[in-house]
Amino acid sequence: MNLSRRRYELPHVTRVLAFLFVLLTAVLVLPASPASAHAATVGSTPAPGSVIGTAPSEVTVTFSEPVTPVEGRVQVIAPDGERISGKVQGGGTVLRIPVRKAGKPLGTYLISFRVISADSHPVGGAITFSVGAPSARPEEPAATTGPHASVAVAVPLLKSIGYAGVTLIVGPALFLAFLWPPRRSRAGALRTIRIGLALTAAATLGALGTQAQQGSGAPIWTLTGAEFTEVLASQYGLLLLGRLLVLGALAVLLPPLLRRPRRTVTVSQTVPTPVLVGAGAPAPEPTPAAKPKPQVKPRKAQSWAVLGLGAAGLATWPMTGHAIAVPLPAVTITAGVVHMAAMAAWLGGLVTLSVFLLRGTHERMLAVVLPVWSRWAMLAVIWLVMAGAVQAIIQLGSVPALWRTDYGRLLLVKIGILAVVLAAAAGARRMVNRARNGSGLRRTVGVEVVASVLILALSSVLVQVDPGRSAAANEKSISGQGVSETLTSDLYTVQFNVYPVELGEYNTVHAFLYRPDGAPLQAEEWQLSARLTDPALESVKQPIAGILPGNQALGSLEFPLAGTYELVFTIRVSEIDRASVKTTVTVGR
Structure with a gap:
């Protein structure tokens, strides 16, 4: 075969690349489906940034895709820095971490994790929650911050x-x-x-x-x-x-x-030449046939x-x-x-x-x-x-x-x-x-x-x-952000957490009520209002109600516009005793 003369019919490169560009653009403008590459944290129990009344016996972290925990790198750290977690249980998208009671149970806890996502890449992070009242965040292990x-x-x-x-x-x-x-x-x-x-x-x-x-x-x-x-x-x-x-x-x-390649050559045969007729004519030597081309031994x-x-x-x-x-x-x-x-x-x-x-x-x-x-x-x-x-x-x-x-x-x-x-x-x-x-x-x-x-x-x-x-999943991943604060009046102390503090109606408020001496106090009535201060708008009542055990309340907050909001808790602790406390939170800035 003469390679220099052989012709291949190929599509014109310009046309092919133009077609691919149109295809790529058309598909990219379609709505994106949920990501799954590189796991992102999408939930936890207790909720990130939340304040709960008693220490849990188990915490969970949920991811956007199946993960494998790294041995010794998933842990729960108590407010005093003590590691209180046991061996990680479960698999798939949820990590279950048993925890024992801390020596000093009140304050902020840290869930520190290091896992391997389905695409073999490591993912690390941390989530906080508080028991009773927020405190200083425990120090995060260096191993969770990156390689x-x-x-x-x-x-x-x-x-x-x-x-x-x-x-x-x-x-x-x-x-x-x-x-x-x-x-x-x-x-x-x-x-x-x-x-x-x-x-x-x-x-x-x-x-x-x-x-x-x-x-x-x-x-x-x-x-x-x-x-x-x-x-x-x-x-x-x-x-x-x-x-x-x-x-x-x-x-x-x-x-x-x-x-x-090894070559095998067929033994050539001789081709007789015509005999000259005549006296004394010498017998001609046989003429060899044309040498055949070598054949490559197949190695299929x-x-x-x-x-x-x-x-x-x-x-x-x-x-x-x-x-x-x-x-x-x-x-x-x-x-x-x-x-x-x-x-x-x-x-x-x-x-x-x-x-x-x-x-x-x-x-x-x-x-x-x-x-x-x-x-x-x-x-x-x-x-x-x-x-x-x-x-x-x-x-x-x-x-x-x-x-x-x-x-x-x-x-x-x-x-x-x-x-x-x-x-x-x-x-x-x-x-x-x-x-x-x-x-x-x-x-x-x-x-x-x-x-x-x-x-x-x-x-x-x-x-x-x-x-x-993965950007969409990462944007929705939990960050442990929120607002936790303690407000005090002559009648009571209220500790509350708002999560995630973002525009819209999906903001959860969880509150705990205590007597001035620190004992739990059951409220007769809870009220909560929010007012945008800049620009100034009228105060709007927000839904909140007491839940069991009796010193807790759960509600929701709506932040329709970016700005600073004044939150006012009005809590009645008896038939005639009522007091209001207030604070401000900034949203979307």
Whole structure:
């Protein structure tokens, strides 16, 4: 087959990209469905910021998706700093934490948690509630505030190394299998594949070694054997162990398959020449037939095994990331595999060209190889963009997420760099079509390689950032914010909490009534009013009623406009004894 003359019918790249842009825009303007990537806290018992009468025997925290608690990092801390929580129970979206009675039960408690979400990313936070009366907030453990600096640096670095390893496997393997010039040595490309396998394996081992520390918030060097064993037994660990097995199998199968193929040559037969008739004519020597072309011995079984192992290995990346925790995991995992395979084929092919083939290969051979590679690269770019568009549609969720979230902004930067790469690729393709294979082509390919490396680095950061679709869940996540205060009159002391103190009618008020000496006091009647002071509006009565036990009341508050509100509690404690206390809260500013 003459590769230089073969033609591939491909859709025009401009039309394909225009279609994808329209598709992406159309889907993004649709209403976003609830997010599920990166778990967010959506509720707790006792409610965040609430004030309750007696200490609970159990507290719960509810998340937006199933989570796995990190051993020793979910705890309840009493007002005096004492840890009073037992072993976390339950699973799925709800953590149940048994607690014992604190030595000093009155005051503010802290629920501190560190969990692993369904997409293998750690999530940490804290919630407060109070018993009797609010007090100073207990000190939050450092491990809940985020990963240690050593882990924060190591994780994206290891992901970059893993991506680089995959490109150094796929690109040289593609050229060695289909486009390698017959007289060029294969040793350098085979060595590059081995380096790629080693880098990917090292990055995978590093990911296993940092996963526990991502969850605990501890430094990398404090990893223990028990923590590493726990990671290996998790779904995340099993997937990465599977990746290591795939890499080991490829290390055995790939080099023999990609070395110069063994050739079998059929023994040539002789073709007799016509006998000259005449006296003394010498008998002619037989003329050999034309030498047949060598036939490559088929290795279909090994080839299919390598392709299957490669697809399985690539699938472990999206299955340990954002793709696994969305409403359409099968679609996002498939798109992730296609996206990564196309990236590795394109960038790995560019590296192979620039390092091994553009220098030292005869121009006539390059004239055969480059047009075919150019068409393959175009196909890889089309699949790369298509798969990336599918991932963006699902992970962003809405058009505003492009500029309102870190994920969207990083994605825009990545798209901008990709545009530079595509421009360089278009220039290289024009040079190939004009048979200009000199230094200009090498410089253009170099620009593609450098820009593509930047894309890989951005991808390593992007997979660590909350997807745009998670923004809605994070906005609705509980924050433990609210207003808690104690007001005193000659007749009583009232302690109350308002949560969440935001515009609208869904604000809960929970109040406790005590005698001046601190004993619980049952009210005969509760009244509550709210008045906006700036601009000044009339006072509006708010619903509130006593509940059991008798010194408690529960009600709701409506804040229709942003501003400062005056809250007035009027409480009757007997037939004739009544008193009012007041305070102010600021809403929406």
